[in-house]
Amino acid sequence: SQKIEQNSEALNIQEGKTATLTCNYTNYSPAYLQWYRQDPGRGPVFLLLIRENEKEKRKERLKVTFDTTLKQSLFHITASQPADSATYLCALKAGNNRKLIWGLGTSLAVNP
Amino acid sequence: DADVTQTPRNRITKTGKRIMLECSQTKGHDRMYWYRQDPGLGLRLIYYSFDVKDINKGEISDGYSVSRQAQAKFSLSLESAIPNQTALYFCATSEAGGGSPDTQYFGPGTRLTVL
Numbered sequence: 001s002q003k004i005e006q007n008s009e010a011l012n013i014q015e016g017k018t019a020t021l022t023c024n025y026t027n028y029s030p031a032y033l034q035w036y037r038q039d040p041g042r043g044p045v046f047l048l049l050i051r052e053n054e055k056e057k058r059k060e061r062l063k064v065t066f067d068t069t070l071k072q073s074l075f076h077i078t079a080s081q082p083a084d085s086a087t088y089l090c091a092l093k094a095g096n097n098r099k100l101i102w103g104l105g106t107s108l109a110v111n112p
Numbered sequence: 113d114a115d116v117t118q119t120p121r122n123r124i125t126k127t128g129k130r131i132m133l134e135c136s137q138t139k140g141h142d143r144m145y146w147y148r149q150d151p152g153l154g155l156r157l158i159y160y161s162f163d164v165k166d167i168n169k170g171e172i173s174d175g176y177s178v179s180r181q182a183q184a185k186f187s188l189s190l191e192s193a194i195p196n197q198t199a200l201y202f203c204a205t206s207e208a209g210g211g212s213p214d215t216q217y218f219g220p221g222t223r224l225t226v227l
Contacts, residue, residue: 032213043116043202043218044155051213089155093213098162099145099170100214104154 003027006090010107019077021106023090026071028101030092033066033073038087038105048075080110115139116219118203124225131190133222135203142208144186145216146170146178148199155202161186162208193226200224
């Protein structure tokens with residue numbers, strides 16, 4: 001069956017370090033993979049999108065990689081800050097699907 | 113002003129009552145969605161609409177109905193609310209287009225409690 005997996009355990013890191021979150025998928029051939037940030041009680045906010053033919057995308061302190069052989073995306077936040085503490089969701093869009101498929105998210109806590 | 117708005121933001125109701133949640137958007141997007149989010153279960157799609165005449169069930173549509181009154185408005189109804197419909201509800205929009213990544217823009221959410 002089709003599945004997206006994000007680490008269910010919360011990630012705790014020290015301010016200034018790089019946070020790395022993982023999104024693994026099976027039985028998909030995604031055309032796009034997206035990352036969103038969600039703060040408690042609020043709607044998810046789009047951060048970055050990467051296409052199947054791209055290996056890496058950057059935006060300020062954020063970096064996303066996409067390995068279609070490993071069926072994995074990594075989301076990195078460099079020089080992390082306490083304000084980066086949130087839940088991060090990955091979402092896939094297969095080329096022939098009409099809707100996004102969502103992971104459950106990984107909670108990140110950046111400690112001062 | 114927010115691009116995607118939801119009303120009400122909070123609602124407490126009793127079992128058996130009819131409830132309507134409303135969503136409006138000013139982004140000009142054709143596609144609109146209703147999700148519910150429960151702790152540990154993530155975002156689950158209830159209904160989605162790709163235009164005013166195209167409405168589709170999501171993975172958990174039982175007990176819910178929707179109406180797409182215009183491109184900008186998409187409402188969700190619970191005909192007879194039950195306690196396990198207590199959740200955080202989100203409306204979202206995305207642009208149409210062949211091969212679109214469907215990047216989604218969410219409203220602020222409605223916290224619904226059914227007693």
